[in-house]
Amino acid sequence: MAVTICPWCQSEVPHEEGEEPEKFCPVCDNEMDGYRTLRVNVGSEEEEEEQEEEEAEENDDSAIDWNSDVAMSEKDEALLRFEETVAEILDEQDLAPECPQCREYMLEAGEQLISGEQFRPRIPEALGQAVLEAPFALTVYMCPSCFTVQTTLAENDRHHVARRLSEASTRRTGGHP
Structure with a gap:
C-alpha cells in the first residue's frame, strides 16, 4: 500500500x-x-x-519533454505571481488571522451584512438583553492556501457589543464597578 x-x-x-x-x-x-x-x-x-x-x-x-518543462515553468511563474499578490494583500490588511486549518495567514475577503430576518438573538438571564442585535456586519476571511472561510464580528460592531456589556454590568451593580 x-x-x-x-x-x-x-x-x-x-x-x-x-x-x-x-x-x-x-x-x-x-x-x-x-x-x-x-x-x-x-x-x-x-x-x-x-x-x-x-x-x-x-x-x-x-x-526531457521540453513541452512539459515549458508548462511547468508557466505554472511556477503563475504560482510566484499568486504568492506575490497574496503578500501584497496581506500587507494592506490591519488584521490577518491564522487559518484554523493550515495556519497560513488569511485574506480579508469582504463583509457580510446580517439583518434582523437572518439573525435571532439569544437573551441571557445575566444580561437581560441580547448580546448582539441585528443589523451587524461580519468580516469574512479566506485562506489562500486551503481556502477555508472564517468570519469575525466587524470592528465597529465589536465596540457596540463591548459597550452593551459594560453598560449592563454598570446597571446591575448600581453604577459601581
Whole structure:
C-alpha cells in the first residue's frame, strides 16, 4: 500500500497498489499533483527498486519533454505571481488571522451584512438583553492556501457589543464597578 502526503494539510492519503492516487485531498480538497507532493511506498524492496529505476529514467536528460518543462515553468511563474499578490494583500490588511486549518495567514475577503430576518438573538438571564442585535456586519476571511472561510464580528460592531456589556454590568451593580 502506498501513501501520499498532502502538501497542504499534511494528511496521509493511502491508495492501493495498481490504483491511481487521489487527484484531490479528501481532507482539504486541494490538488495533490505537482507542487511539494511526496509519495511514500510501504512495501517490498523490489517495489522500491522499481520506483528508483523509474525516477532515474525520468531524470535522464535524453528523456526531457521540453513541452512539459515549458508548462511547468508557466505554472511556477503563475504560482510566484499568486504568492506575490497574496503578500501584497496581506500587507494592506490591519488584521490577518491564522487559518484554523493550515495556519497560513488569511485574506480579508469582504463583509457580510446580517439583518434582523437572518439573525435571532439569544437573551441571557445575566444580561437581560441580547448580546448582539441585528443589523451587524461580519468580516469574512479566506485562506489562500486551503481556502477555508472564517468570519469575525466587524470592528465597529465589536465596540457596540463591548459597550452593551459594560453598560449592563454598570446597571446591575448600581453604577459601581
